[in-house]
Amino acid sequence: MSKYYLFQDRKRCIGCYSCTIACKSNKNLLTGPKPVDIIPIGPTFIDGTPRAAFVLMPCFHCEDPWCVAVCPTGAVQKRTKDGIVFVDHALCIGCKSCMSACPWGAPQWNPETGKVVKCDYCKDRLDAGLKPACATICTTHCLQFGEANETPDVRRERYAREMVGL
Amino acid sequence: MEKEVYSLCFMCSSRCPIKVLVKDGQVKWIEGSPHVAGMEGSLCPRGAAGIALLYDSQRVQSPLIRDGERGSGKWRKAGWDEALDYVAEKLKAVIDQYGGHSVALGERAQLATPVSKTFMKAIQSPNHFTHESVCKGSLNTASRSLFGVSDAQIGIDYKNTKHIILYGRNIFETIEVKGVNGLMDAVERGAKITYIDPRVTVTATKAHRYWRIRPGADLALNYALIHVILKERLYDAEYVDRWVLGLAELQDFVRSFTPEWAEKETGIPSAEIVSLSREVSRDKPAVIFHFGWRASSHLNETYMRRSILILNALMGSVEAAGGLFFKKGPGEVGAKPARALTAQEFPRVDLPRFDQVGTPKFPLPDPGHGVAQMLPSAILNEDPYPLKGLIAFRYDPLFSIPDIRTTKKAFDKLDLIVTIDINYSETAWYSDVILPESTYLERLDCIQQANGLKPQMFLRQPAVTPRHNTREGAVILKEIAERIGTGAYFPYETMEELVRWQLEGTGFSLEDFAAKGFVTYTDRPIFWDRKDGIKFKTPSGKIEFASSLLENAGFESFPECEPVAPPPENQFRLTIGRCALHTHISTQNNPYLNERVSENVLWINTERAAALGIKNKDLVEISSNCGSGKIKAYVTDLIHPEAVFMLHGFGHQAALAARSFDKGLADGILQENVTDMVGGSPALQHSFVSVKRV
Numbered sequence A: 001m002s003k004y005y006l007f008q009d010r011k012r013c014i015g016c017y018s019c020t021i022a023c024k025s026n027k028n029l030l031t032g033p034k035p036v037d038i039i040p041i042g043p044t045f046i047d048g049t050p051r052a053a054f055v056l057m058p059c060f061h062c063e064d065p066w067c068v069a070v071c072p073t074g075a076v077q078k079r080t081k082d083g084i085v086f087v088d089h090a091l092c093i094g095c096k097s098c099m100s101a102c103p104w105g106a107p108q109w110n111p112e113t114g115k116v117v118k119c120d121y122c123k124d125r126l127d128a129g130l131k132p133a134c135a136t137i138c139t140t141h142c143l144q145f146g147e148a149n150e151t152p153d154v155r156r157e158r159y160a161r162e163m164v165g166l
Numbered sequence B: 001m002e003k004e005v006y007s008l009c010f011m012c013s014s015r016c017p018i019k020v021l022v023k024d025g026q027v028k029w030i031e032g033s034p035h036v037a038g039m040e041g042s043l044c045p046r047g048a049a050g051i052a053l054l055y056d057s058q059r060v061q062s063p064l065i066r067d068g069e070r071g072s073g074k075w076r077k078a079g080w081d082e083a084l085d086y087v088a089e090k091l092k093a094v095i096d097q098y099g100g101h102s103v104a105l106g107e108r109a110q111l112a113t114p115v116s117k118t119f120m121k122a123i124q125s126p127n128h129f130t131h132e133s134v135c136k137g138s139l140n141t142a143s144r145s146l147f148g149v150s151d152a153q154i155g156i157d158y159k160n161t162k163h164i165i166l167y168g169r170n171i172f173e174t175i176e177v178k179g180v181n182g183l184m185d186a187v188e189r190g191a192k193i194t195y196i197d198p199r200v201t202v203t204a205t206k207a208h209r210y211w212r213i214r215p216g217a218d219l220a221l222n223y224a225l226i227h228v229i230l231k232e233r234l235y236d237a238e239y240v241d242r243w244v245l246g247l248a249e250l251q252d253f254v255r256s257f258t259p260e261w262a263e264k265e266t267g268i269p270s271a272e273i274v275s276l277s278r279e280v281s282r283d284k285p286a287v288i289f290h291f292g293w294r295a296s297s298h299l300n301e302t303y304m305r306r307s308i309l310i311l312n313a314l315m316g317s318v319e320a321a322g323g324l325f326f327k328k329g330p331g332e333v334g335a336k337p338a339r340a341l342t343a344q345e346f347p348r349v350d351l352p353r354f355d356q357v358g359t360p361k362f363p364l365p366d367p368g369h370g371v372a373q374m375l376p377s378a379i380l381n382e383d384p385y386p387l388k389g390l391i392a393f394r395y396d397p398l399f400s401i402p403d404i405r406t407t408k409k410a411f412d413k414l415d416l417i418v419t420i421d422i423n424y425s426e427t428a429w430y431s432d433v434i435l436p437e438s439t440y441l442e443r444l445d446c447i448q449q450a451n452g453l454k455p456q457m458f459l460r461q462p463a464v465t466p467r468h469n470t471r472e473g474a475v476i477l478k479e480i481a482e483r484i485g486t487g488a489y490f491p492y493e494t495m496e497e498l499v500r501w502q503l504e505g506t507g508f509s510l511e512d513f514a515a516k517g518f519v520t521y522t523d524r525p526i527f528w529d530r531k532d533g534i535k536f537k538t539p540s541g542k543i544e545f546a547s548s549l550l551e552n553a554g555f556e557s558f559p560e561c562e563p564v565a566p567p568p569e570n571q572f573r574l575t576i577g578r579c580a581l582h583t584h585i586s587t588q589n590n591p592y593l594n595e596r597v598s599e600n601v602l603w604i605n606t607e608r609a610a611a612l613g614i615k616n617k618d619l620v621e622i623s624s625n626c627g628s629g630k631i632k633a634y635v636t637d638l639i640h641p642e643a644v645f646m647l648h649g650f651g652h653q654a655a656l657a658a659r660s661f662d663k664g665l666a667d668g669i670l671q672e673n674v675t676d677m678v679g680g681s682p683a684l685q686h687s688f689v690s691v692k693r694v
Helices: A018-026 A066-070 A097-101 A123-127 A133-137 A154-164 B050-054 B080-098 B113-122 B132-147 B177-188 B202-206 B218-231 B237-243 B247-254 B259-266 B270-283 B301-314 B372-381 B404-412 B473-484 B495-503 B548-552 B591-596 B606-611
Strands: A004-008 A037-046 A049-057 A076-078 A085-087 A108-110 A115-117 A143-147 B002-008 B017-023 B026-032 B064-066 B075-077 B103-107 B128-130 B154-156 B163-167 B192-196 B209-211 B287-289 B324-326 B389-393 B416-421 B433-436 B448-450 B456-458 B518-520 B571-577 B602-605 B619-623 B628-636 B643-647 B688-693
Touching (some): A004 A049, A018 B591, A066 A076, A066 A097, A085 A115, A133 B026, B064 B080, B080 B433, B080 B473, B103 B113, B128 B132, B218 B301, B287 B301, B602 B619, B606 B628
Parallel strands (some): B103 B389, B389 B416, B416 B433
Antiparallel strands (some): B002 B017, B064 B075, B064 B433, B154 B324, B456 B518, B602 B643, B619 B628
């Protein structure tokens, strides 16, 4: 796995898609590819109460990524220093092997370039000391980004608050 | 070369502070200003799509003069001098023949509004109007009737609230970033959300309590809540005794509006109405009955918005932490606001406005905004006099005034229609001339005087130079003024000169905005003393339940509450609303936003749809008394059986805005143009419609 962690606090997420648009904007993508996507589930009534969930679908930056394994040109790579899986566009020939290999649909087709584009945790921004585009702009700050040991504790904290009724 | 520019977003009207990263003259990245609490990088999806607006190949790129029938889409490109000369010549002809008052200027209320007002005063026309009436005119009137100030001068302290009640105020899909984050933080700390809407929205899915109310029954619900609160003495007695005028009258009035009565009107169980009343009273005064944004739904809108504000007053939440507060201006700290051009001396105008606001016929709406939806009838009937010229400035009256077909007929009677806009709005498409404005990322704008708990000033600063042959609206108006002989009222050549002129005497300079994009008059939030210091601007200095404003104009403070009419057999009440990805009519052609939501669909209740033989995704014809159109059906349990719902802002007919062209259906085709004659808003959810499978 990557040493980084993109956490989505679903209680705060309002499914507004600012993350997916910020991602496209930052990567200068036009219509089509959505390297970070939100899948809306619902709304539907659960025990008479309307509920919905908005599930973030970025790349999971697998330990041993199939997209890297199948890439015939070595364009899809895993960065040694932090485990980020990214596409070297100079090497990508647009064969779509990675797209068929990934169980999550993380690599996406970019019709503008005829190449594949995917979530790389905005490694250029990371290298400049910034957070990924999606986590920076998220309307409600429901996306939090960091190293694994910085994993936010919002769920535990929230549960604790509910227990003591505050 | 890289630089950071602090500015203000303008993808909607909230004006969120932003930080723009520019590299080699190109905007590379926009995020919420890190210097503003509640923003800290955040932006809504529309704000995130700002770069796509700037680099959109389908926005208006140079002045255009019509070269064919109106609306035919035949244009010829013109230079600025030619286009401005053309406008000035035609405008001068209209003014010379019919008088300055025969010209109307409508705009989306914005930072350049004082410039447009100045333009109109200089030609001696009283006919400046804004979009506010079709948004929230009745709320403005309701607020003045109770507090003596308009709703625009009241803020909401989301962050510290303990319970917020939202009446169709779909806060998580019509996003104002600071407010949403403030509320999210409050919910994290245990605050409750009650959401009331005939339709399930994202906000409903986040609420602790959701009431699927019958469409149009909010007023009945509120009278029952007030009934319980008064009967059980659940209100803030100390506050009400000190600040409220007319409690006894209210008490008499609501006596018959029991929860059991309201249950029949609203469909909400009476026990739940009682339970909410008790629950909020435990949290008072940190309670917000949200007065809404778009408050133009029904004919009783003024009284409906009054009932919400009255509930706040009963909770003692007006000027309380976690409730509502009055926005404080620089005067509170002995400082001066930015100068406005409108402070100059102008020739006197004695004629009534086109909408007759301020006359006995229509006494109460705010003359600072006017009543936009009166425009078609004023033109068609030449009442009170002929209107011959229209300037639309970043506003789309053709698409936002109900009954589009009639509006179009009225526009056909005009000698001149000029639009200043960045996009091909519907009005632009039907104009004689389009004068393209630079986008918010390309222009310096007038100072934003931001009153609030801390008075501040913000500045929209250009991140890049204009990509196309566009200019700032305030400069375009000045150029026209020069050509028609009223240039003396515009003491500037460039926006920088105008902003410097505005800042004179405030103690701040243009340079002070470079670091963060704003300046603050004080570091300390100003709350007035709840016991003795609240400055209500009503004649009595109190919250007027029994309102002198209403009664002096011949309206009752507590008129009879009419039962909510159910739709005629096989018909529905047409309801409308917004989604997170679009702002009104203005963003449908943005590449990113269009990709996510490209057309509207008609929400219809599953059982009602089954009875009409309508299945999900069927194309249906929807028709009302004034028009009809085709739209795809979305069959769902998530909407009340009496209502159908569609997103506002689709069905564009401007072909050069190709992504949004002819996608979905415009609600304005179906809405009848009827007005709440007390407050001034059109009743946008008044119309009944029939739906059938095509």
